[in-house]
Amino acid sequence: MPAPLPDFLEDLGHGVYAIDTGFQRPRFDAAYLIVESGRAAFVDTGTNHAVPRLLAALDALGLARDAVDWVIPTHVHLDHAGGVGLLMDALPRARALVHPRGLRHMVDPKALWLGALAVYGDEEMQRSYGKLVPVPAERAEASHDGQVISLAGRPLLLIDAPGHARHHHVIWDQASRGWFTGDTFGLSYREFDVDGRPWALPTTTPVQFEPEPLKASLQRMLGFEPLRMYLTHYGAVGQSQAEVRQLAAELRDQIDDISALALSLRDAPDRHARLKAGLMARWQAALRDRGWSGTDAFAAEALAMDAELNAQGLAVWLDRPAR
Template identity: 75%
Template sequence: MPAPLPDFLEDLGHGIYAIDTGFQRPRFDAAYLMVEDGRAAFIDTGTNHAVPRLLAALTALGLSPDAVDWVIPTHVHLDHAGGVGLLMQSLPQARALVHPRGLRHMVDPKALWLSALTVYGEAEMQRSYGKLVPVPAERAEASHDEQVIHLAGRPLRLIDTPGHAKHHHAIWDARSRSWFTGDTFGLSYRVFDVAGRAWILPTSTPVQFEPDALKATVQRLLAAEPVAMQLTHYGRVGGSEGEVQRLAAELVAQVDEMVAAAQALRHAPDRHTQLRDRLLSGYLARLAAHGHTQPAEAADWLAMDAELNAQGLEVWLERAAP
């Protein structure tokens, strides 16, 4: 009988494993490990602090570090890609495949660090992310829209997916009929599952949120008729094409609701506070309709998302100002 997997490693079937990176709190931030015929790929890595878990996942599955062919961050926000450079130091055969708008930030992460610093502040950056390690330029390459790569013959298709960030791509795996969506298909925390049904919300985290682009991206993802979405925050959602469609409709409705709230408060003197509070109230109302019965717990979980989404909406408002 094989040894049980570590608590942070979940077998999702089809050779796909979710790794809880340990970022912020349990089951908040996932990296994915795909295994095919003894070869492996990481999709998203979490932060530098996640690297020991990623390497331990290989060991738990009987794989050596030189079995990894690809490291593919969905985009270069640090909770998805902060550990890429450090991880690559332990993976001698791996290449990093990065959206073309994000590639330079993996090779030289100084600007990436400074951008995140303006959102999170110095203390949080040091606590949560640590020093960024550059990826050697000769081991990194840019993806392109409709690119197909192979993992031991298993095709993986990449498409450009703007809306959350301009440097975002998603990865389609035909074997599992699922997308690895990064942040383009929103956030869905397992603590909010009710009777096996997930609840989802968009993320407009600064600084490149574009609601129309995001809605177009969601429709493009749905065109593949997926039965599941592999979210970084957190885990696999769906289970059927109909369930994915339901989640997509919920996501798009909330994008419109968030945008309307931001526009209504455009000239409010205390705009940020009002917008943050309105977002949180809206999330709690939708969660109650979903059947979740612990609003205090939900408010605690969603406080940071409401804050960051309000910041992102305000950046969008200023950019879209007539």
């Protein structure tokens, strides 16, 4: 009888495993491990602090370090890619596959660090992320739209998926009929499930939120008739094409709604505070409407960071000259 998996490792079927990276709180930030015929690929890594768990996941599944062929961050925000360099140091045969707009930041992470520092501050950067480790240039390559890579004969398709960030790609796994979505399919926290039904919200964190490209990315993913979506925040959602389509429709409606909210507050002197309050009020109302039994206070605490970052991202979108 095989040994039970560690608490942070979840078998999702089809050779796909979710690893709770431990970032911020339980079941907030996932990395994924795809296993096929003894070979493996990581999709997203979490931060440097997650790397011991990622390596422990290999150990739990009986996989050697040199069984990993690919490390694929969906984009280079640090909760998705902060641990790529450190992880690569432990995986002698792995190659990093990065969106072309993000590749240079994995090879030389100084600008990435400074950009995140401006958002989070030095204390939070040290506490949550640790020192970024560069990926050797000879072990990193840029993806391209429509690229197919092979994991022991299992095809993984990458497509460009702007809207949350311009350096974002998503990965289609035909074997599971699922997308590894990073942040393109929004956030869905298990605390807010109702009778097994997930709720999702779009994420507009700084600095590249663009509503129309985001909706186009959602539509392109739906064209593959997915049965499930593997979200970094958090886990697999969708048990059928119908459920995935319903979640996508709700995300599109929310994107339009919060964009309209932002435009209505463009010149407000207290814009940031009103954006945060408007977002939180919408989320709390949506949860009540779904029959969620938790309190507004719990939702406010669990979603406080998202409200702060989404408000910042909406403000950047409002102030962008080309908008």
